[in-house]
Amino acid sequence: MAINKTMKRVLKALSYDEIKVNAARHLANLKAIDPLKVFYKTLDYKIYNGDYEVPVRIFFPTKEMQDEELKRTHEIPVLLFFHGGGWVTDNVDNYERICARLANATSQVVVAVEYRLAPEFPFPTGLMDCYAVAKALYDNQFILNVKPENITLIGDSAGGNLTAAISLMARDRKDFFPKRQILIYPAVSSDYSLNSPYPSVSENGEDYLLTRGKLEDYINLYKSKPEDLNNPYFAPIKASDFREQPATLILTAEFDPLRDEGEAYGERLQEAGNQVEIHRIKDALHGYFALGIKYFHVQESFDYINEFLKKY
Numbered sequence: 324m325a326i327n328k329t330m331k332r333v334l335k336a337l338s339y340d341e342i343k344v345n346a347a348r349h350l351a352n353l354k355a356i357d358p359l360k361v362f363y364k365t366l367d368y369k370i371y372n373g374d375y376e377v378p379v380r381i382f383f384p385t386k387e388m389q390d391e392e393l394k395r396t397h398e399i400p401v402l403l404f405f406h407g408g409g410w411v412t413d414n415v416d417n418y419e420r421i422c423a424r425l426a427n428a429t430s431q432v433v434v435a436v437e438y439r440l441a442p443e444f445p446f447p448t449g450l451m452d453c454y455a456v457a458k459a460l461y462d463n464q465f466i467l468n469v470k471p472e473n474i475t476l477i478g479d480s481a482g483g484n485l486t487a488a489i490s491l492m493a494r495d496r497k498d499f500f501p502k503r504q505i506l507i508y509p510a511v512s513s514d515y516s517l518n519s520p521y522p523s524v525s526e527n528g529e530d531y532l533l534t535r536g537k538l539e540d541y542i543n544l545y546k547s548k549p550e551d552l553n554n555p556y557f558a559p560i561k562a563s564d565f566r567e568q569p570a571t572l573i574l575t576a577e578f579d580p581l582r583d584e585g586e587a588y589g590e591r592l593q594e595a596g597n598q599v600e601i602h603r604i605k606d607a608l609h610g611y612f613a614l615g616i617k618y619f620h621v622q623e624s625f626d627y628i629n630e631f632l633k634k635y
Contacts, residue, residue, distance in 0.1 A: 407480030483509025
């Protein structure tokens with residue numbers, strides 16, 4: 324369904340620049356209000372990143388799964404999920420509905436990471452929290468005792484950035500070897516100025532909720548120093564080597580300033596010899612994955628995700 328003139332006017336009115344951290348976090352936390360929360364089963368756990376305990380929340384595919392079944396979950400596939408929010412807002416609490424829906428739609432256990440946020444904890448703190456959880460999961464130092472080949476890395480927006488960065492870092496450090504990754508409208512660049520090489524930054528950067536100005540603010544809040552902007556673990560598309568990466572599914576949204584960089588990242592991976600699928604969700608906006616399960620863009624995305632998981 325195309326965006327009509329009335330909806331365009333509404334979107335334009337809601338599209339504004341400048342991130343005010345506390346206000347943005349309070350707004351994001353409204354997503355935690357979920358009347359269906361009682362109908363899904365979760366388990367909280369923690370993983371050490373140095374001296375810091377990184378909280379994670381485990382979402383089971385069905386509410387009927389009992390605690391004693393944890394002993395057998397090494398055979399159950401796991402989605403290791405990193406949430407979006409520009410590295411600044413959002414948390415596992417307000418992503419609960421998304422993670423529970425993801426678990427049920429894929430019949431996989433979802434492990435969601437509560438990484439530390441900027442600007443209080445700028446790059447690379449949040450990334451290293453996520454990496455520590457991934458390493459523990461792949462090294463079988465986790466409550467679920469999961470086989471490495473049964474793990475898929477997945478993230479949306481800034482979480483897609485973290486997913487791609489973890490795959491690059493794992494290859495470089497040779498700590499573990501992800502088999503699959505799913506990047507949902509990922510932020511993989513660091514330049515959202517008018518000089519950006521990706522046309523979608525200008526084409527979709529004003530009137531479609533996520534603005535170019537907001538993206539610049541997120542980048543400035545996330546970075547520790549100017550040099551970070553060219554660090555491939557900060558902006559994965561800046562990498563000089565795209566070889567030996569997992570089989571990758573990339574979903575982009577048509578009216579998203581991040582659209583072109585996400586697709587360009589997939590092309591770089593493909594050119595380096597990796598298995599890659601790229602799908603652009605027609606008429607979709609950045610953030611559509613948070614909409615209800617009956618929303619057609621979400622249904623289309625789950626079709627692609629399930630096909631990818633079966634194939635690889």
